[in-house]
Structure formats: C-alpha cells, structure tokens
Amino acid sequence: MIETQTLPTEPGCYLFFDSTGTIIYVGKAKNLRRRVSSYFSRNDLDPKTKRLVAAIAGIDFIVTDTEVEAFILENTLIKKHQPKYNIDLKDSKSYAYIHVTDEPYPRVHVARGTDGNGRYYGPFVSARERDDLLRLLKSLFGLRSCRRLPRRPCLRAHIGSCSAPCTGRISEEDYRERVRRAEAVLKGDITGLIRTLREEMAAHAERQEYERAMELRDQIAALESLRERQHVDRQKTYNEDIVNYIVSEGTVYLMLFNVDRGTLSGKREYTFDETEGFLEEFLARYYADHEPPEEVILPVPVDDAVASYLSHLRGGKVRVIVPQRGEKKNLLDLVRKNVEIAFFGDRIKLDELKRRLHLPELPVAIECFDISHLSGTAMVGSMVRFLWGKPDKKNYRRFRIRTIEGIDDFAAIAEVVRRRYTRLRKEGGELPDLILIDGGKGQLAAATAVLKDLGIKVPIAAIAKREEEIFVPGFSHPLPLERHERASLFLQEIRDEAHRFAITYHRNLRKKTIAP
Structure with missing residues (x-):
C-alpha cells in the first residue's frame, strides 16, 4: 500500500514511479496529500487511471509556492521524462503548407513539411481553400508550376496564365516582384497590396499604358473577391482560442480553433485517453508550446490557477471564459459540431444507414x-469497398465480363457477384455487412438469386440512378427514404465511387482496343 499521509498539503507536483524506477506519470496539485490520496481511495476511476494506479510502485513530489509554479514545473517534468500515462499531444492531423521555393524564379506549390529551403505559409486547415488560393496566386501573378524550367513554353504560357520565365519573357527582378506580391497575400496583407496596385494602375493609366492598367484592375478585383471570402469579423482587436471536446468510451476527442482578431486562422485536433482533470492538463501542455491568446473560451469551468498560469506564460492578462449564451456560446457550439463531423461523422452515417435499412448489424x-x-x-x-464509412481502395476489384454477349446488365451483375463471393469464400475472406447494387429491382433480383444459390446471407440493397430510389428484397416498392437524407446520400456516395471506378476501367480497355 502506498503511504500518502506523510505528503505535504502545499501545492506542487507529484511523480509516480513503476517497479523499474521509471517515471510513469507527472501531475500537479493544489494540495499534494489530498490529490495523491484520491488515486487510492476512490472506486470510480476511469480505466486508464486504474491501470496507472496498478503500476505505481513509488511516489516523489516537489513543493512549489503557488499553483502557477506547479503548472510550469509540471510541463518541464513532462517534457523531460515523457511519462507513459500523461497526455500525448500529437495533433490528429497534419496540414499542408504553401511553399515558396528559394530559386532564381521561385515556384509556389503545396508542401507537407517545412524542412526545405524557401518560405512556408500555413498550415492550411481546408485543402480546398488552400488549393483555390494556390490556383488564384499562380493565375493572378503568372507564377510557374513546373518543377524544372522547360526548354519550351507550356500550355499555361500559351494561354497567358504563366509569365513564362522559361522563355526569357520576364526578367528575374520582375518575376520576384510578382512572387513578393503573392507572398503578401499569403501573409494576409491583401488590403496593403490592393492599395499598392491601385497606385500602380493609376500611374499606368496616366501614361496611357492601358493594357497594363487593365491587367492590374483585374488583379485588384480578384484580390477584393478573395478578401471578401476570407472576411468574417475584423472589428475585434484581440485573439481567441475556442476549445471544445466530446468524450466517448474513455477517449477524449478535442478540437481547438485559433481566431485571429475575429478571423478563423486555424484549428487543431487531438485525441487522448480520458483521465481526471484532462482539460486542465491539456491546457497546461498545449500552451507551454503555444503563446496563449488574450481570451480562451471553454465549455466547462477550470481552476482559477489556469488563467493565472496562462497569464504568466503570455506576460499579460488572459481571460478564461465559459459562455452560457450569445456569440461566444455559438462559437463553442460550432467547435463541437466540427468535433462531431471530424471524429464521428462516419459513425453517424453508419448508424443512420443501419436504422433506415433496418440492418441487424x-x-x-x-x-x-x-x-x-x-x-x-x-x-x-x-x-468498391467502404470500411467504416471511408473508401477502402486496396480492396477494390474490377471484372471483365466473360459469359455475356450483347447487353444484359442483369446477367452481368449476377456474374460479378458470383465471382466475387465464390472467390472470397475460397480464400476465407470476411463477408461484408451490406452489399449494394447499382440498379433497380431487376439487378437486385439477379444479385439476390446468386447469394441464395451460394448460401450467403448478407443484407443487400439496390439504388436506382434517376430518382435515387432504394430497393431491398421482398418489397416491390422502394424504401421511404428521401434522396437528401443522410443514409441515402451515403449510398449515393458509394454508388458514385463504384460507377467512377467502372468507367475508368472501361476507358482503359477501350484505349487498349483501339491502340495501333
């Protein structure tokens, strides 16, 4: 039995050791004796904490003057010893950057890391927004996209979307000025760039260089459109972080939004085991490596020492707020909605599909x-195969129809279904939980007959293209699913992927047939 009565009642940090003398957990406490004793006196510990307690063979502690000092010391010890049972703050996703290369004629492209030469901007949370911005910058400023300068102009040069440094059409100095302007956009200084372009446009117009003035006018219009899309609420003069989470089956799914003066500038996603006081530990660990903003918005209250600790790190006051209504509460709800979509979106689709198709599993x-x-x-x-709501592309299969002449979709479906599950049985593979057929009642009947002949009992359904109607065996009419319901949209997504895969294979075969 671990002795805790001799521990002091002052604030500080405690360290748990296993039988080998390795530090397995570092924690902080307002009252060391009370906090450490709670590990051994309570019966409602979560599974991870129970495993921790079972592994404890020794305790050490360090007393501090204040709780803020305990926060600071805790982070120092965790970084030094990397204890097994402390939260592992690895971001659940890695986001891409826009990379401006360090070359005579710099190239602008997407990069996953920041370990090369040149300058990196990001990370970008949305791949679509990143790609749209990159496409705009290349077109707007005529920046090259080729890895190496070619010997002859490419299509982009011919259509005017690239300044074509490969042809000597633009000097290195002029090209670098275009790159500097693109980087101004990436840094967020769109307003300043528009002001500069307006001055240049007026100067060119005064010199009757109307073609260049019109080019600048078009650039200004595109930048104003971009600025409008990125505009959220720039009246705020301070930064905020909004944190929300969902706990499910002993795991914390947490998301943090960075809001820079009213504009969402990024988000981070984390998953880690649920432990008592996990939110305070997360905040302490996260802000040890990231400067705290003026305001942190949370879904539940935390100890007052957290705000003091964050203020200490920032060197200025940090407000920790738990809003109950209004705009800040709406922001919290938005973050929670993003948590649901990011971590549970696929599960929600599967649950809905199970319910609407009355599936046993x-x-x-x-x-x-x-x-x-x-x-x-x-x-x-x-x-095509979907696993946990996502394409499982390594298990896609394609079939060249062998036994059918002419047009007979029913017989063709029967052939591929028979070949798939005959082979799957022979190889000892696992059957799916649902089989979906692209087609109507005829295709469904053909596939169902094959499954019955093979003695396979797997739920099966068909989706007809025109009205997106869902058919199942034993019913002459489609199921009462609206085409915009979540379950129907998910089936449409799977069907569309199967259709894309089939069309790609068909085109490849046709190319081989007509090739000389």
Missing part, C-alpha cells in the same frame, strides 16, 4: 457493384 464493411459498357461492347464490372 452496423454496416462497417459495404461492397458495391456496378456495370459499365458502350452499347454492349467491352462490358466490365467494378466493386
């Missing part, structure tokens, strides 16, 4: 079949 694995042909020639089949 959650459809974790779904396989969908489609047929593609051109007037009965080069008929092919495809099968």
